[in-house]
Structures are given as structure tokens and as C-alpha cells.
Amino acid sequence: MKITIVAGARPNFMKIAPITRAIEAARALGKSISYRLVYTGRKEDTSLDASLFSDLDMKAPDAYLRVESNNPTSLTAGIMIAFEQELTENPAHVVLVVDDLTATMSCAIVAKKQGVKVAHLVAGTRSFDMKMPKEVNRMITDGLSDYLFTAGMVANRNLNQTGTESENVYYVGNIL
Known part of the structure; x- marks a missing residue:
């Protein structure tokens, strides 16, 4: 199984x-599983110093999409275009997205359009305020996800209330 894991901001790496x-x-036990780590920002991002990855005992991203914008629509479009190319060149069985960022939503949309399953870590989080851009990201990402990993029972209830099938929801607790 090939998994593409997307990080849209420094805090995503902790999760x-x-x-x-x-x-x-x-993999060390012989399982046929691999992952590719994709960061939607720049390699030169000062918040991603080398010690971050050594402290977390993980490799640095395999790919940097290098997308930045202060305009939410431009950011969404840029990430979608760059991630579509990344996923086309490096096919995956599952795309794992984290939290409620624009990168999370954008990559989930691209994956679904390419017929790739989407897993959402920290699914079901809600503010119930559709004026908040992150709430829009949450709703879209959860709606597209095949696997929804939640941090708490409130999140499970939120997903249940939106009609999400319970067999797709996995309570994993706080991953940190």
C-alpha cells in the first residue's frame, strides 16, 4: 500500500x-506499505529547521509543493494544481490529510478527483460557524473522506449528525 501524507503547516508534522x-x-516486519511525505510550503520555510525532523524521529518531506499566498482562493488553486501533479507523478492508494487547513481540503479534493481514497486525521472537529474558513475546510474534507480518524467522542457524534456512516469513523484519540 502506498500512502501520501500531506502536511500543510509545521504543527501537522507533530501529528x-x-x-x-x-x-x-x-515495513520492518515485512508489511508491504510505504509513504511519501508532502509539504505544501517551501523547503526554505524557517519553521521547518532540520532539528524538527530529527526531534520527531522522522524523515524530512519527500516533496515541497512551494505554494504560498495570502489570498485563500489563490492558495487553494495553487495547492490543487501542484498536488495534482505530485499525485499524478507519484500515485498512491490513500492520501492522508491532517486538521482543517486549506491544504487539507485542497489535497482531499484532488485525491478524490483522481479516484484515490482519502483519510482525514482529526476528523469531526466542528465550530458550527460557517463564516470561519477552517469550518468550511472541515466540512468539505470530512464529506470527501473514506476514513475519518477522530480525537474524541464529540467528534464521532458530530460526524454521526452529518450522516457519516459509522463504519468509516475510527476513534483514535489524541495522536500526540
Whole structure:
């Protein structure tokens, strides 16, 4: 199984690190699983110093999409275009997205359009305020996801209330 894991901001790496270590442990046991780590920002991002990855005991991203914009629509479009190319050149069975960023939503849309399953870590989080851009990202990402990993029972309830099928929801707790 090939998994593409997407990080849209520095805090995502903290949540992704335990997953990458679990994948590496499974590979060491002979499981047929691999991952590609994609960061939507720049390699030169000062918040991503080398010690971050060594402290988290994980490799640096395999790809940097290098997308930046202060305009939310331009950011969404840029990430979608860059991630479409990344996913076309490096096909995956599953795309794992984290949290509620524009990158999360954008990559989930691209994956679904390419027929790739989407897994959402920290699914079901809600503010119930559709004026908040992150709430829009959450709703779209959860709606597209094949696998929804939640941090708490409130998130499970939120997903249930939106009609999400319970067999697609996995309570994993706080990944940190």
C-alpha cells in the first residue's frame, strides 16, 4: 500500500510523526506499505529547521509543493494544481490529510478527483460557524473522506449528525 501524507503547516508534522514511525515499524516486519511525505510550503520555510525532523524521529518531506499566498482562493488553486501533479507523478492508494487547513481540503479534493481514497486525521472537529474558513475546510474534507480518524467522542457524534456512516469513523484519540 502506498500512502501520501500531506502536511500543510509545521504543527501537522507533530501529528504525522507517530504515523510515519508506525509505517516504518510495519515495513520492518515485512508489511508491504510505504509513504511519501508532502509539504505544501517551501523547503526554505524557517519553521521547518532540520532539528524538527530529527526531534520527531522522522524523515524530512519527500516533496515541497512551494505554494504560498495570502489570498485563500489563490492558495487553494495553487495547492490543487501542484498536488495534482505530485499525485499524478507519484500515485498512491490513500492520501492522508491532517486538521482543517486549506491544504487539507485542497489535497482531499484532488485525491478524490483522481479516484484515490482519502483519510482525514482529526476528523469531526466542528465550530458550527460557517463564516470561519477552517469550518468550511472541515466540512468539505470530512464529506470527501473514506476514513475519518477522530480525537474524541464529540467528534464521532458530530460526524454521526452529518450522516457519516459509522463504519468509516475510527476513534483514535489524541495522536500526540
